[in-house]
Amino acid sequence: MLEILREYYSDILLGVGYTMLVAVIGTLAGLLIGILIGVYRTIPNPKNKVALVFKKAGDYLLSAYVEVFRGTPMMVQAMVIFWGFALLNDGKTLDVTVSGLVIVSVNTGAYMAEIVRGGIISIDKGQFEGAHALGLTHAQTMFNVVLPQAMRNILPSVSNEFVINIKDTSVLNVIGFTELFFVAKDIVTQTYKTFQTYLLVAMVYFVLTFGISMILRLVERKMDGGKNYKILGSQNPDAETFAREVKHD
Protein backbone atom coordinates (compact mmCIF):
# COMPACT_ATOMS: atom_id res chain seq x y z
CA MET A 1 0.00 0.00 0.00
CA LEU A 2 2.79 2.35 0.87
CA GLU A 3 4.41 1.74 -2.52
CA ILE A 4 1.14 2.66 -4.21
CA LEU A 5 1.06 5.85 -2.20
CA ARG A 6 4.70 6.57 -2.98
CA GLU A 7 4.35 5.92 -6.67
CA TYR A 8 0.95 7.49 -7.31
CA TYR A 9 0.71 10.19 -4.64
CA SER A 10 0.57 12.96 -7.21
CA ASP A 11 -2.38 11.31 -9.00
CA ILE A 12 -4.09 10.69 -5.69
CA LEU A 13 -3.60 14.30 -4.63
CA LEU A 14 -5.03 15.42 -7.95
CA GLY A 15 -8.05 13.17 -7.34
CA VAL A 16 -8.44 14.57 -3.85
CA GLY A 17 -8.22 18.08 -5.28
CA TYR A 18 -10.95 17.46 -7.86
CA THR A 19 -13.13 15.65 -5.36
CA MET A 20 -12.88 18.51 -2.88
CA LEU A 21 -13.37 21.13 -5.59
CA VAL A 22 -16.64 19.58 -6.66
CA ALA A 23 -17.74 18.85 -3.10
CA VAL A 24 -17.04 22.40 -1.86
CA ILE A 25 -18.45 24.28 -4.84
CA GLY A 26 -21.32 21.84 -5.27
CA THR A 27 -22.32 22.19 -1.64
CA LEU A 28 -22.06 25.99 -1.61
CA ALA A 29 -23.88 26.42 -4.92
CA GLY A 30 -26.44 23.84 -3.80
CA LEU A 31 -26.94 25.78 -0.57
CA LEU A 32 -27.44 28.99 -2.52
CA ILE A 33 -30.03 27.29 -4.75
CA GLY A 34 -31.63 25.87 -1.61
CA ILE A 35 -31.82 29.28 0.07
CA LEU A 36 -33.39 30.90 -2.99
CA ILE A 37 -35.98 28.15 -3.32
CA GLY A 38 -36.60 27.89 0.41
CA VAL A 39 -37.17 31.64 0.66
CA TYR A 40 -39.42 31.67 -2.42
CA ARG A 41 -41.54 28.81 -1.19
CA THR A 42 -42.14 30.41 2.21
CA ILE A 43 -43.38 33.71 0.77
CA PRO A 44 -46.96 34.13 2.04
CA ASN A 45 -49.60 33.77 -0.66
CA PRO A 46 -50.19 37.13 -2.35
CA LYS A 47 -53.68 38.64 -2.14
CA ASN A 48 -53.59 39.68 -5.79
CA LYS A 49 -55.13 36.92 -7.96
CA VAL A 50 -52.64 37.16 -10.84
CA ALA A 51 -49.65 37.23 -8.49
CA LEU A 52 -51.11 34.22 -6.71
CA VAL A 53 -51.29 32.24 -9.96
CA PHE A 54 -47.64 33.01 -10.73
CA LYS A 55 -46.58 32.16 -7.20
CA LYS A 56 -48.41 28.82 -7.36
CA ALA A 57 -46.94 28.01 -10.79
CA GLY A 58 -43.47 28.71 -9.42
CA ASP A 59 -44.18 26.49 -6.42
CA TYR A 60 -45.16 23.58 -8.67
CA LEU A 61 -42.12 23.95 -10.91
CA LEU A 62 -39.79 24.08 -7.95
CA SER A 63 -41.33 21.10 -6.24
CA ALA A 64 -41.07 19.18 -9.52
CA TYR A 65 -37.35 20.02 -9.61
CA VAL A 66 -36.90 18.91 -6.01
CA GLU A 67 -38.80 15.66 -6.46
CA VAL A 68 -37.09 14.69 -9.72
CA PHE A 69 -33.57 15.30 -8.47
CA ARG A 70 -34.18 13.66 -5.12
CA GLY A 71 -35.96 10.76 -6.76
CA THR A 72 -33.29 9.67 -9.26
CA PRO A 73 -29.68 8.52 -8.71
CA MET A 74 -27.03 11.19 -9.24
CA MET A 75 -25.11 8.77 -11.46
CA VAL A 76 -28.06 8.63 -13.85
CA GLN A 77 -28.51 12.41 -13.65
CA ALA A 78 -24.84 12.78 -14.59
CA MET A 79 -25.25 10.61 -17.69
CA VAL A 80 -28.48 12.29 -18.78
CA ILE A 81 -27.12 15.81 -18.37
CA PHE A 82 -23.70 15.07 -19.90
CA TRP A 83 -24.97 13.16 -22.93
CA GLY A 84 -28.09 15.26 -23.25
CA PHE A 85 -25.88 18.31 -23.65
CA ALA A 86 -23.80 16.49 -26.27
CA LEU A 87 -26.94 15.50 -28.19
CA LEU A 88 -28.17 19.07 -28.27
CA ASN A 89 -24.78 20.39 -29.39
CA ASP A 90 -23.96 18.11 -32.35
CA GLY A 91 -21.93 15.68 -30.27
CA LYS A 92 -19.81 18.33 -28.63
CA THR A 93 -19.63 17.47 -24.93
CA LEU A 94 -19.54 19.92 -22.08
CA ASP A 95 -16.24 20.18 -20.20
CA VAL A 96 -16.13 17.32 -17.72
CA THR A 97 -15.23 19.48 -14.73
CA VAL A 98 -17.97 21.98 -15.53
CA SER A 99 -20.42 19.11 -15.96
CA GLY A 100 -19.40 17.66 -12.62
CA LEU A 101 -19.86 21.01 -10.87
CA VAL A 102 -23.26 21.57 -12.46
CA ILE A 103 -24.52 18.08 -11.66
CA VAL A 104 -23.46 18.10 -8.03
CA SER A 105 -24.76 21.67 -7.50
CA VAL A 106 -28.15 21.00 -9.03
CA ASN A 107 -28.49 17.70 -7.23
CA THR A 108 -27.48 19.20 -3.88
CA GLY A 109 -29.81 22.16 -4.48
CA ALA A 110 -32.79 19.81 -4.51
CA TYR A 111 -31.92 18.48 -1.06
CA MET A 112 -30.94 21.89 0.30
CA ALA A 113 -34.24 23.41 -0.83
CA GLU A 114 -36.11 21.12 1.52
CA ILE A 115 -33.55 21.56 4.30
CA VAL A 116 -33.79 25.36 4.12
CA ARG A 117 -37.57 25.34 3.88
CA GLY A 118 -37.73 23.09 6.93
CA GLY A 119 -35.33 25.44 8.72
CA ILE A 120 -37.49 28.45 7.93
CA ILE A 121 -40.82 26.95 8.93
CA SER A 122 -39.34 25.66 12.18
CA ILE A 123 -38.67 29.22 13.35
CA ASP A 124 -41.26 30.30 15.91
CA LYS A 125 -43.94 32.48 14.37
CA GLY A 126 -43.40 34.94 17.22
CA GLN A 127 -40.15 35.92 15.49
CA PHE A 128 -42.12 36.96 12.38
CA GLU A 129 -44.73 38.77 14.46
CA GLY A 130 -42.10 40.61 16.49
CA ALA A 131 -40.67 41.97 13.26
CA HIS A 132 -43.98 42.65 11.52
CA ALA A 133 -45.16 44.55 14.59
CA LEU A 134 -42.32 47.04 13.96
CA GLY A 135 -43.43 47.50 10.36
CA LEU A 136 -40.78 45.31 8.74
CA THR A 137 -41.79 43.69 5.47
CA HIS A 138 -41.73 39.94 4.92
CA ALA A 139 -38.41 40.22 3.04
CA GLN A 140 -36.79 42.37 5.74
CA THR A 141 -37.99 39.92 8.37
CA MET A 142 -36.70 36.97 6.40
CA PHE A 143 -33.21 38.31 5.80
CA ASN A 144 -32.59 40.02 9.15
CA VAL A 145 -34.34 37.75 11.60
CA VAL A 146 -35.51 34.41 10.26
CA LEU A 147 -32.82 33.25 7.83
CA PRO A 148 -29.90 33.87 10.22
CA GLN A 149 -31.62 31.66 12.80
CA ALA A 150 -32.67 29.08 10.23
CA MET A 151 -29.13 28.89 8.84
CA ARG A 152 -27.72 28.22 12.27
CA ASN A 153 -30.29 25.49 12.87
CA ILE A 154 -29.69 23.73 9.54
CA LEU A 155 -25.90 23.83 9.75
CA PRO A 156 -25.69 20.17 10.87
CA SER A 157 -27.77 19.10 7.85
CA VAL A 158 -25.64 21.25 5.56
CA SER A 159 -22.49 19.64 6.96
CA ASN A 160 -24.08 16.29 6.35
CA GLU A 161 -24.75 17.16 2.71
CA PHE A 162 -21.15 18.25 2.34
CA VAL A 163 -19.86 14.92 3.65
CA ILE A 164 -22.27 13.05 1.37
CA ASN A 165 -20.99 15.10 -1.56
CA ILE A 166 -17.36 14.21 -0.84
CA LYS A 167 -18.31 10.54 -1.15
CA ASP A 168 -20.86 10.90 -3.94
CA THR A 169 -18.59 12.73 -6.35
CA SER A 170 -17.24 9.19 -6.93
CA VAL A 171 -20.20 8.56 -9.25
CA LEU A 172 -18.85 11.26 -11.57
CA ASN A 173 -16.33 8.72 -12.81
CA VAL A 174 -19.08 7.62 -15.23
CA ILE A 175 -18.54 10.80 -17.24
CA GLY A 176 -14.76 10.44 -16.97
CA PHE A 177 -14.23 13.05 -14.29
CA THR A 178 -10.82 12.49 -12.65
CA GLU A 179 -11.93 12.54 -9.03
CA LEU A 180 -10.49 10.24 -6.40
CA PHE A 181 -12.41 7.10 -7.37
CA PHE A 182 -11.51 7.56 -11.05
CA VAL A 183 -7.85 7.82 -10.05
CA ALA A 184 -8.19 4.61 -8.01
CA LYS A 185 -9.62 2.70 -10.97
CA ASP A 186 -6.74 3.98 -13.05
CA ILE A 187 -4.15 2.83 -10.52
CA VAL A 188 -5.72 -0.64 -10.38
CA THR A 189 -5.47 -1.11 -14.14
CA GLN A 190 -1.75 -0.41 -13.88
CA THR A 191 -0.85 -2.28 -10.67
CA TYR A 192 -3.53 -5.01 -10.42
CA LYS A 193 -3.41 -4.40 -6.64
CA THR A 194 -7.17 -4.01 -6.37
CA PHE A 195 -7.64 -4.52 -2.63
CA GLN A 196 -4.70 -2.42 -1.51
CA THR A 197 -5.61 0.44 -3.82
CA TYR A 198 -9.25 0.62 -2.74
CA LEU A 199 -8.35 0.24 0.93
CA LEU A 200 -5.96 3.15 0.57
CA VAL A 201 -8.59 5.23 -1.21
CA ALA A 202 -11.15 4.34 1.44
CA MET A 203 -8.77 5.69 4.04
CA VAL A 204 -8.25 8.88 2.11
CA TYR A 205 -12.03 9.39 1.79
CA PHE A 206 -12.42 8.81 5.50
CA VAL A 207 -9.73 11.31 6.43
CA LEU A 208 -11.46 13.89 4.22
CA THR A 209 -14.96 13.35 5.54
CA PHE A 210 -13.91 13.03 9.17
CA GLY A 211 -11.69 16.10 8.95
CA ILE A 212 -14.47 18.14 7.38
CA SER A 213 -16.98 16.98 9.99
CA MET A 214 -14.66 18.11 12.75
CA ILE A 215 -14.05 21.49 11.16
CA LEU A 216 -17.76 22.11 10.64
CA ARG A 217 -18.56 21.18 14.20
CA LEU A 218 -16.02 23.79 15.27
CA VAL A 219 -17.76 26.35 13.05
CA GLU A 220 -21.07 25.51 14.73
CA ARG A 221 -19.58 26.10 18.14
CA LYS A 222 -18.10 29.41 16.97
CA MET A 223 -21.48 30.53 15.63
CA ASP A 224 -23.14 29.87 18.99
CA GLY A 225 -20.75 32.28 20.63
CA GLY A 226 -20.03 32.43 24.33
CA LYS A 227 -22.53 32.08 27.11
CA ASN A 228 -21.15 35.24 28.64
CA TYR A 229 -21.81 38.88 28.08
CA LYS A 230 -20.55 42.05 29.59
CA ILE A 231 -22.64 44.22 31.82
CA LEU A 232 -21.70 47.75 30.99
CA GLY A 233 -21.30 50.60 33.42
CA SER A 234 -21.88 48.57 36.57
CA GLN A 235 -20.58 49.89 39.88
CA ASN A 236 -17.50 47.77 39.51
CA PRO A 237 -15.15 49.87 37.34
CA ASP A 238 -13.64 46.85 35.60
CA ALA A 239 -16.81 45.92 33.81
CA GLU A 240 -17.48 42.47 35.09
CA THR A 241 -18.26 39.49 32.99
CA PHE A 242 -21.37 37.68 33.95
CA ALA A 243 -22.02 34.04 33.27
CA ARG A 244 -25.54 32.77 33.39
CA GLU A 245 -27.29 29.53 32.87
CA VAL A 246 -28.69 29.51 29.38
CA LYS A 247 -32.39 29.79 29.94
CA HIS A 248 -34.96 28.68 27.41
CA ASP A 249 -38.50 29.78 27.57
Add this chain to the structure above:
Amino acid sequence: MTENSTPYLQNGAVTATNADEPLVRVEHLGKSFGDHIVLKDIDFSVRQGDVTCIIGPSGSGKSTLLRCINLFEQPTSGRILFHGENVTAARKANLLRRRVGMVFQSFNLFNNLNVLHNCTLGPRKVLKLKRAEAEALALKYLRVVGMDAFVNAKPRQLSGGQKQRVAIARALCMNPEVLLFDEPTSALDPEMVGEVLATMKTLAEQGLTMLVVTHEMGFARDVANHVVFMDGGVIVEEGSPEQMFTSPRQERTKAFLSRS
Protein backbone atom coordinates in the same frame (compact mmCIF):
# COMPACT_ATOMS: atom_id res chain seq x y z
CA MET B 1 -43.00 61.29 24.21
CA THR B 2 -45.34 60.83 21.28
CA GLU B 3 -44.85 62.81 18.17
CA ASN B 4 -48.24 63.42 16.83
CA SER B 5 -50.31 63.91 13.75
CA THR B 6 -48.13 63.19 10.76
CA PRO B 7 -50.73 61.63 8.53
CA TYR B 8 -49.50 58.18 7.82
CA LEU B 9 -50.95 57.36 4.45
CA GLN B 10 -50.31 60.57 2.55
CA ASN B 11 -46.54 60.48 2.91
CA GLY B 12 -45.64 63.64 4.72
CA ALA B 13 -48.50 65.69 3.32
CA VAL B 14 -50.16 67.66 6.05
CA THR B 15 -53.77 66.96 6.71
CA ALA B 16 -55.74 68.77 9.35
CA THR B 17 -56.40 66.41 12.23
CA ASN B 18 -59.60 67.08 14.03
CA ALA B 19 -58.72 67.56 17.70
CA ASP B 20 -61.81 65.60 18.70
CA GLU B 21 -60.90 62.68 16.50
CA PRO B 22 -59.69 59.73 18.58
CA LEU B 23 -56.31 58.22 17.77
CA VAL B 24 -57.83 54.82 17.19
CA ARG B 25 -61.47 54.15 16.60
CA VAL B 26 -62.94 50.69 16.23
CA GLU B 27 -66.36 50.64 14.56
CA HIS B 28 -68.73 47.66 14.47
CA LEU B 29 -65.75 45.34 14.39
CA GLY B 30 -66.49 41.67 13.79
CA LYS B 31 -64.07 38.79 13.45
CA SER B 32 -64.66 35.11 12.85
CA PHE B 33 -62.31 32.23 12.19
CA GLY B 34 -64.32 29.99 9.87
CA ASP B 35 -67.75 29.77 11.52
CA HIS B 36 -66.28 30.50 14.95
CA ILE B 37 -67.40 34.02 15.77
CA VAL B 38 -64.82 35.61 18.06
CA LEU B 39 -65.70 39.33 18.03
CA LYS B 40 -69.18 40.78 17.59
CA ASP B 41 -69.88 44.42 16.81
CA ILE B 42 -67.10 45.94 18.89
CA ASP B 43 -67.17 49.73 19.18
CA PHE B 44 -64.67 51.76 21.12
CA SER B 45 -62.05 54.51 20.89
CA VAL B 46 -58.63 55.30 22.20
CA ARG B 47 -57.79 58.96 22.63
CA GLN B 48 -54.39 60.54 22.67
CA GLY B 49 -52.84 59.99 26.12
CA ASP B 50 -55.38 57.35 27.16
CA VAL B 51 -54.30 54.33 29.13
CA THR B 52 -57.02 51.80 28.42
CA CYS B 53 -57.05 48.39 30.06
CA ILE B 54 -59.02 45.55 28.53
CA ILE B 55 -59.99 42.90 31.03
CA GLY B 56 -62.08 39.78 30.72
CA PRO B 57 -62.00 36.01 30.94
CA SER B 58 -59.69 33.94 28.82
CA GLY B 59 -61.08 33.25 25.35
CA SER B 60 -63.25 36.36 25.32
CA GLY B 61 -61.45 37.78 22.26
CA LYS B 62 -59.13 40.32 23.88
CA SER B 63 -56.03 39.25 21.95
CA THR B 64 -57.98 39.03 18.72
CA LEU B 65 -59.23 42.58 19.21
CA LEU B 66 -55.70 43.86 19.80
CA ARG B 67 -54.43 41.94 16.78
CA CYS B 68 -57.15 43.44 14.60
CA ILE B 69 -56.02 46.93 15.58
CA ASN B 70 -52.52 46.44 14.15
CA LEU B 71 -53.96 44.30 11.34
CA PHE B 72 -52.32 41.05 12.41
CA GLU B 73 -55.84 39.76 11.91
CA GLN B 74 -58.01 40.96 9.07
CA PRO B 75 -61.41 41.99 10.49
CA THR B 76 -64.38 40.18 8.99
CA SER B 77 -66.59 43.25 9.29
CA GLY B 78 -66.43 46.80 10.55
CA ARG B 79 -63.65 49.36 10.36
CA ILE B 80 -60.51 50.45 12.15
CA LEU B 81 -59.86 54.18 11.98
CA PHE B 82 -56.48 55.70 12.75
CA HIS B 83 -56.63 59.49 13.09
CA GLY B 84 -60.01 59.15 11.45
CA GLU B 85 -58.59 57.39 8.44
CA ASN B 86 -59.86 53.94 7.47
CA VAL B 87 -56.89 51.57 7.62
CA THR B 88 -58.73 48.28 7.46
CA ALA B 89 -57.36 47.32 4.03
CA ALA B 90 -54.52 44.91 4.71
CA ARG B 91 -52.07 46.25 2.17
CA LYS B 92 -51.52 49.30 4.33
CA ALA B 93 -50.54 47.09 7.25
CA ASN B 94 -46.84 47.83 7.53
CA LEU B 95 -47.41 51.57 7.18
CA LEU B 96 -49.82 51.38 10.09
CA ARG B 97 -47.58 49.17 12.22
CA ARG B 98 -44.71 51.62 12.30
CA ARG B 99 -47.02 53.92 14.25
CA VAL B 100 -48.85 51.34 16.34
CA GLY B 101 -46.44 49.35 18.47
CA MET B 102 -47.08 45.97 20.07
CA VAL B 103 -45.67 44.18 23.10
CA PHE B 104 -46.36 40.46 23.31
CA GLN B 105 -46.94 38.03 26.13
CA SER B 106 -44.04 35.91 24.83
CA PHE B 107 -41.68 38.90 24.20
CA ASN B 108 -40.74 37.78 20.67
CA LEU B 109 -37.29 39.32 20.88
CA PHE B 110 -35.10 38.44 17.90
CA ASN B 111 -33.04 35.49 19.11
CA ASN B 112 -30.20 36.10 16.66
CA LEU B 113 -29.63 39.71 17.73
CA ASN B 114 -28.32 41.22 20.93
CA VAL B 115 -30.31 43.70 22.99
CA LEU B 116 -28.98 46.75 21.15
CA HIS B 117 -29.65 45.33 17.69
CA ASN B 118 -33.10 44.16 18.71
CA CYS B 119 -33.82 47.82 19.32
CA THR B 120 -32.08 49.27 16.26
CA LEU B 121 -33.52 46.91 13.63
CA GLY B 122 -36.86 48.69 13.27
CA PRO B 123 -35.44 52.23 13.24
CA ARG B 124 -32.79 51.25 10.70
CA LYS B 125 -34.87 49.15 8.31
CA VAL B 126 -38.25 50.81 8.62
CA LEU B 127 -37.47 54.41 9.60
CA LYS B 128 -34.21 54.32 7.57
CA LEU B 129 -32.16 55.92 10.34
CA LYS B 130 -28.37 55.86 10.22
CA ARG B 131 -26.71 53.31 12.47
CA ALA B 132 -25.45 55.94 14.94
CA GLU B 133 -28.87 57.61 15.17
CA ALA B 134 -30.58 54.28 15.69
CA GLU B 135 -28.12 53.29 18.40
CA ALA B 136 -28.56 56.59 20.22
CA LEU B 137 -32.31 56.08 20.10
CA ALA B 138 -31.97 52.51 21.34
CA LEU B 139 -29.77 53.57 24.25
CA LYS B 140 -32.20 56.30 25.18
CA TYR B 141 -35.12 53.89 25.48
CA LEU B 142 -33.06 51.08 27.00
CA ARG B 143 -32.22 53.59 29.72
CA VAL B 144 -35.92 54.32 30.18
CA VAL B 145 -36.59 50.63 30.86
CA GLY B 146 -33.37 50.18 32.83
CA MET B 147 -31.74 47.76 30.40
CA ASP B 148 -28.95 49.92 28.95
CA ALA B 149 -26.27 47.90 30.74
CA PHE B 150 -27.29 44.81 28.80
CA VAL B 151 -26.79 46.02 25.23
CA ASN B 152 -24.46 43.11 24.43
CA ALA B 153 -26.61 40.35 25.86
CA LYS B 154 -28.54 37.94 23.69
CA PRO B 155 -32.21 37.34 24.57
CA ARG B 156 -31.48 33.81 25.83
CA GLN B 157 -29.19 35.30 28.46
CA LEU B 158 -31.93 37.45 30.02
CA SER B 159 -34.64 36.77 32.55
CA GLY B 160 -38.29 37.05 31.49
CA GLY B 161 -38.72 40.45 33.10
CA GLN B 162 -35.58 41.76 31.42
CA LYS B 163 -36.72 40.42 28.06
CA GLN B 164 -40.06 42.12 28.39
CA ARG B 165 -38.42 45.43 29.27
CA VAL B 166 -36.19 45.14 26.20
CA ALA B 167 -39.28 44.34 24.12
CA ILE B 168 -40.89 47.54 25.43
CA ALA B 169 -37.76 49.55 24.57
CA ARG B 170 -37.73 47.99 21.10
CA ALA B 171 -41.31 49.12 20.54
CA LEU B 172 -40.59 52.62 21.91
CA CYS B 173 -37.71 53.06 19.46
CA MET B 174 -40.27 53.32 16.67
CA ASN B 175 -41.80 56.26 18.50
CA PRO B 176 -45.29 54.73 18.29
CA GLU B 177 -48.37 56.85 18.76
CA VAL B 178 -50.05 54.05 20.63
CA LEU B 179 -48.56 50.95 22.18
CA LEU B 180 -50.59 47.74 22.39
CA PHE B 181 -49.76 45.30 25.20
CA ASP B 182 -51.12 41.75 25.11
CA GLU B 183 -50.84 40.34 28.63
CA PRO B 184 -47.26 41.58 29.00
CA THR B 185 -46.76 40.00 32.42
CA SER B 186 -48.63 36.70 32.01
CA ALA B 187 -45.54 34.70 31.02
CA LEU B 188 -43.43 36.05 33.87
CA ASP B 189 -42.48 34.56 37.19
CA PRO B 190 -44.33 36.45 39.95
CA GLU B 191 -41.22 38.25 41.22
CA MET B 192 -40.67 39.83 37.78
CA VAL B 193 -44.19 41.11 37.23
CA GLY B 194 -43.50 44.18 39.34
CA GLU B 195 -40.52 45.47 37.34
CA VAL B 196 -42.49 45.31 34.07
CA LEU B 197 -45.59 46.95 35.53
CA ALA B 198 -43.42 49.69 37.05
CA THR B 199 -41.90 50.36 33.63
CA MET B 200 -45.34 50.55 32.07
CA LYS B 201 -46.52 52.90 34.79
CA THR B 202 -43.60 55.23 34.08
CA LEU B 203 -44.53 55.30 30.41
CA ALA B 204 -48.15 56.03 31.25
CA GLU B 205 -47.07 58.94 33.43
CA GLN B 206 -45.00 60.31 30.58
CA GLY B 207 -48.13 60.46 28.47
CA LEU B 208 -47.73 57.44 26.20
CA THR B 209 -51.03 56.25 24.77
CA MET B 210 -51.45 52.62 25.78
CA LEU B 211 -53.97 49.86 25.20
CA VAL B 212 -53.29 47.04 27.62
CA VAL B 213 -54.87 43.60 27.85
CA THR B 214 -54.14 42.46 31.37
CA HIS B 215 -55.16 40.32 34.29
CA GLU B 216 -53.38 42.68 36.70
CA MET B 217 -56.38 44.38 38.29
CA GLY B 218 -54.13 46.50 40.49
CA PHE B 219 -52.51 47.99 37.42
CA ALA B 220 -55.88 48.59 35.74
CA ARG B 221 -57.18 50.30 38.84
CA ASP B 222 -54.13 52.50 39.51
CA VAL B 223 -52.78 53.35 36.09
CA ALA B 224 -55.63 53.14 33.57
CA ASN B 225 -58.00 56.01 32.96
CA HIS B 226 -60.39 53.75 31.09
CA VAL B 227 -61.30 50.11 31.64
CA VAL B 228 -63.08 47.87 29.14
CA PHE B 229 -64.59 44.56 30.21
CA MET B 230 -65.03 41.96 27.47
CA ASP B 231 -66.78 38.62 27.58
CA GLY B 232 -67.88 36.30 24.77
CA GLY B 233 -66.60 38.57 22.01
CA VAL B 234 -68.50 41.67 23.06
CA ILE B 235 -67.78 44.68 25.25
CA VAL B 236 -69.99 44.10 28.25
CA GLU B 237 -69.17 47.33 30.05
CA GLU B 238 -66.64 50.12 30.01
CA GLY B 239 -65.88 53.10 32.16
CA SER B 240 -63.45 54.75 34.52
CA PRO B 241 -61.54 52.46 36.87
CA GLU B 242 -63.39 53.86 39.87
CA GLN B 243 -66.75 53.16 38.33
CA MET B 244 -65.76 49.71 37.01
CA PHE B 245 -64.12 48.46 40.17
CA THR B 246 -66.38 49.99 42.81
CA SER B 247 -69.80 49.98 41.17
CA PRO B 248 -69.96 47.84 38.04
CA ARG B 249 -73.40 47.94 36.46
CA GLN B 250 -73.50 44.57 34.73
CA GLU B 251 -73.89 41.27 36.54
CA ARG B 252 -71.21 39.64 34.37
CA THR B 253 -68.72 42.34 35.29
CA LYS B 254 -69.48 41.92 38.97
CA ALA B 255 -69.10 38.15 38.73
CA PHE B 256 -65.78 38.47 36.87
CA LEU B 257 -64.34 41.04 39.25
CA SER B 258 -65.35 39.10 42.33
CA ARG B 259 -63.53 36.07 40.95
CA SER B 260 -60.27 37.83 40.13
